[in-house]
Amino acid sequence: MAPAASSSAPSFSSADALLSSFRFERVLSEDPRALLVYLLGTAVPEGQSERAPCILKLEKTPYAPDEAPSLATPGAWSKLQTVTCNDIYSTSLAWFAPGRTTADVQILSICPATEKHVKKYSMQVSRLVRETPELYETVVKPYMDSLSPSTISWVYNILDGTAEAENVLYRDDDPETGFVLTPDLKWDQKTLSALYLLVLTQDRTIRSLRNLRTRHLPLLRKIRQECERVAMERYGIEKGELRFFVHYQPTYYHFHVHIVHLSYLSFSGITVGQAHLLDDLIDSLSLEVEASNSGGPAPLQSWFERRTFTYSLGVEHPLYALLKEKGA
Amino acid sequence: MAPAASSSAPSFSSADALLSSFRFERVLSEDPRALLVYLLGTAVPEGQSERAPCILKLEKTPYAPDEAPSLATPGAWSKLQTVTCNDIYSTSLAWFAPGRTTADVQILSICPATEKHVKKYSMQVSRLVRETPELYETVVKPYMDSLSPSTISWVYNILDGTAEAENVLYRDDDPETGFVLTPDLKWDQKTLSALYLLVLTQDRTIRSLRNLRTRHLPLLRKIRQECERVAMERYGIEKGELRFFVHYQPTYYHFHVHIVHLSYLSFSGITVGQAHLLDDLIDSLSLEVEASNSGGPAPLQSWFERRTFTYSLGVEHPLYALLKEKGA
CATH class of the missing domain: 3.30.428.10 (HIT-like)
Structure with missing residues (x-):
C-alpha cells in the first residue's frame, strides 16, 4: 500500500523527481518577449500512483551583477556563431551548452564605438x-x-x-x-x-x-x-x-x-x-x-x-x- | 605594414575574433528585469593594431516555439537545484551548462494543479x-x-x-x-x-x-x-x-x-x-x-x-x- 500523502506534504521533494515524471501536454502561455513560458502537463506526485495535472513556469534568469565581465570572453560560450558583420556593427549568437537547439544569448557589437553610441546605451536617469x-x-x-x-x-x-x-x-x-x-x-x-x-x-x-x-x-x-x-x-x-x-x-x-x-x-x-x-x-x-x-x-x-x-x-x-x- | 581597413570593412569577421580581443571596462546599462546588458570595453579591430572602444549588447533569447516540451525533462539541464517545496508549489533553479556561476532558468511548479490554476496561467485574450x-x-x-x-x-x-x-x-x-x-x-x-x-x-x-x-x-x-x-x-x-x-x-x-x-x-x-x-x-x-x-x-x-x-x-x-x- 502506498503511503497516503498528507494534504500539506510536498508533492515533490526535488526538481529531478518532478521533471522525471513530467509528461508535456501543451503551452499555456508565453510572455510577449517569450522569456518565460507556462507549460501544462501531468506528473506523479511522490508517494502517489496517479498522474496529476502539473503546471511548470520556466523563466530565464537575469544576469547576476558580477557576471557581466565574464560573458565577454569566448570561454563563456560552448558555441559562437557570427550572424552578420556590417561595418562597425556585428551580430552573433552564443550557446551556454552544446546540444541546445536554440541559442541562449544574442550578442550585438559596435566597434569602434563613438561617444554618441556610449551615451545612447548608457543608463538613462x-x-x-x-x-x-x-x-x-x-x-x-x-x-x-x-x-x-x-x-x-x-x-x-x-x-x-x-x-x-x-x-x-x-x-x-x-x-x-x-x-x-x-x-x-x-x-x-x-x-x-x-x-x-x-x-x-x-x-x-x-x-x-x-x-x-x-x-x-x-x-x-x-x-x-x-x-x-x-x-x-x-x-x-x-x-x-x-x-x-x-x-x-x-x-x-x-x-x-x-x-x-x-x-x-x-x-x-x-x-x-x-x-x-x-x-x-x-x-x-x-x-x-x-x-x-x-x-x-x-x-x-x-x-x-x-x-x-x-x-x-x-x-x-x-x-x-x-x-x-x-x-x- | 598592417593593411589599412577600408571604412566599410567589417571591424571583425567573427564573434570569436571579437570576444578574444575584448577587454571589459564597465556595464553601461541593464534592463530592469536585467535580461539584457550593455557592456563597454575595448577591442582590436582586425587588421588594426590599436584598441578601439567597443560596446557589447548581450540579450537572452526567447524560447523557440518547438523548444518548450524538451525543457521539461531532466536531460535538458546540466544541473538542477531545488529551492523550496511547499505543499503543491515548488521552486527550482536550472543550469544549461556546468561552470556557469548563476542559474539560467528558474522553474516554478504547481502539482496537482486545479482548473483555476490552469485558467490563471493560460494566455489571456x-x-x-x-x-x-x-x-x-x-x-x-x-x-x-x-x-x-x-x-x-x-x-x-x-x-x-x-x-x-x-x-x-x-x-x-x-x-x-x-x-x-x-x-x-x-x-x-x-x-x-x-x-x-x-x-x-x-x-x-x-x-x-x-x-x-x-x-x-x-x-x-x-x-x-x-x-x-x-x-x-x-x-x-x-x-x-x-x-x-x-x-x-x-x-x-x-x-x-x-x-x-x-x-x-x-x-x-x-x-x-x-x-x-x-x-x-x-x-x-x-x-x-x-x-x-x-x-x-x-x-x-x-x-x-x-x-x-x-x-x-x-x-x-x-x-x-x-x-x-x-x-x-
Whole structure:
C-alpha cells in the first residue's frame, strides 16, 4: 500500500523527481518577449500512483551583477556563431551548452564605438516633470522653435510621396483631415502580436497634442476609423485589438499617432503619462464641444491648452534643464 | 605594414575574433528585469593594431516555439537545484551548462494543479472596451453591487489596523483625507528600482476614479505630498522619482493608489488606458474647480462622471460579456 500523502506534504521533494515524471501536454502561455513560458502537463506526485495535472513556469534568469565581465570572453560560450558583420556593427549568437537547439544569448557589437553610441546605451536617469500651460509657452514652445526644420523633413518626404511610397498602407490627401498610414520601422511586418503602425497627419500646423482643438475632431475620428478598417482588411485584425496613442513629449514635432497591437506590452512607449489614448483625446474634445454648446466658460474650452502634463524626461534631454530651472 | 581597413570593412569577421580581443571596462546599462546588458570595453579591430572602444549588447533569447516540451525533462539541464517545496508549489533553479556561476532558468511548479490554476496561467485574450457614462450606470455599477463585500475585507482589516499593522509606513486616520501607506506585496522591499507601494484611503465611499469629485482634491493632494515625503525619508527617493497612478478598471472596488519607482517599467500595470496618473486626476479636478468658479455648466462639472473610459479587458472577465452585449 502506498503511503497516503498528507494534504500539506510536498508533492515533490526535488526538481529531478518532478521533471522525471513530467509528461508535456501543451503551452499555456508565453510572455510577449517569450522569456518565460507556462507549460501544462501531468506528473506523479511522490508517494502517489496517479498522474496529476502539473503546471511548470520556466523563466530565464537575469544576469547576476558580477557576471557581466565574464560573458565577454569566448570561454563563456560552448558555441559562437557570427550572424552578420556590417561595418562597425556585428551580430552573433552564443550557446551556454552544446546540444541546445536554440541559442541562449544574442550578442550585438559596435566597434569602434563613438561617444554618441556610449551615451545612447548608457543608463538613462529620468525624472517626472510637470509642464503647466505657462511652462509650455515660456519653455517648450521656444525649444521647438529652436529646432531645425530639417529634423522633420523625413516626415514631409513621406507626406509628399518622395520617400517610403512603397510602404504606404493608406493615403488621404485632404489638407485638414488627411493622413498617411505606414508600418513603423520598429515592426518586422510579420509578428502580428507586435504590430506597430504610424500615422502622419497632412496638417502641418499641429505640432503636438498641445495644439489639438475641437476643430480637429473630424481628423482624429477619421484616423481612428479608417486605420482600424485598413488593419482589419490587411492583417485580419479584429475590432478592439488595436491601441491608438500619441506621445507627449513626442520625439518629433509633427502630429503623429502610434498604433500597436493590444497584446504588445513589453515596451515603455505605452506608459501612462507619455502615452495618451487617441480615444481619450477624442472623448476630451467631445466634452469640450458639449461644454461649449451649453455656454460653458473658457477654462474647459481649450482642454489641451489648459492642461498640466506630467511626464518622465531623461535628465539629459535638452528640455529637462530648461523646465527644471523654471520650477517644473 | 598592417593593411589599412577600408571604412566599410567589417571591424571583425567573427564573434570569436571579437570576444578574444575584448577587454571589459564597465556595464553601461541593464534592463530592469536585467535580461539584457550593455557592456563597454575595448577591442582590436582586425587588421588594426590599436584598441578601439567597443560596446557589447548581450540579450537572452526567447524560447523557440518547438523548444518548450524538451525543457521539461531532466536531460535538458546540466544541473538542477531545488529551492523550496511547499505543499503543491515548488521552486527550482536550472543550469544549461556546468561552470556557469548563476542559474539560467528558474522553474516554478504547481502539482496537482486545479482548473483555476490552469485558467490563471493560460494566455489571456483581451479587447479594448469603451465604457460610456451610460454603460457605467447600467453595467458596471450593478456588477460592483453584485460582488460580495467580503472581497475587500482585507482592505478594511488594514485600515482598521487588524492586519499588516507591522507593515504600515504611514497612517492618517482622518475619515475624509486620511489613508494608509504600505509596501505592495509585489515588492521585495529591497530593490529600490522596483519599489512598489500601495495607498488605501480611509473614505469607504470612493469605489473607483468614477466617484472622484472636486471635494476629493484635498485627499488626493495629501496622498501625493505625504507619500513622496515618506518615501524620501524612508528610502532616500528623490523628488520626481515616483509614479503615482490609479487603475480603471481596478482589481477591487475600494479607492487605492499605486506608487512605483519611475524606472520600474517592465510590467503592464502602467499601461495607458488602465493606468491614470494621480497628477492628471488632480489636474482634471482643478480645471473643474476653475470652470465652476467661472460659472460653468453642469456637463463639465463632473469630469469623472462624464468621461468615457477606454481600457483593455480580458475576454474572460465577467464585465467583458456584459459590456459587449450593450455595445461597448
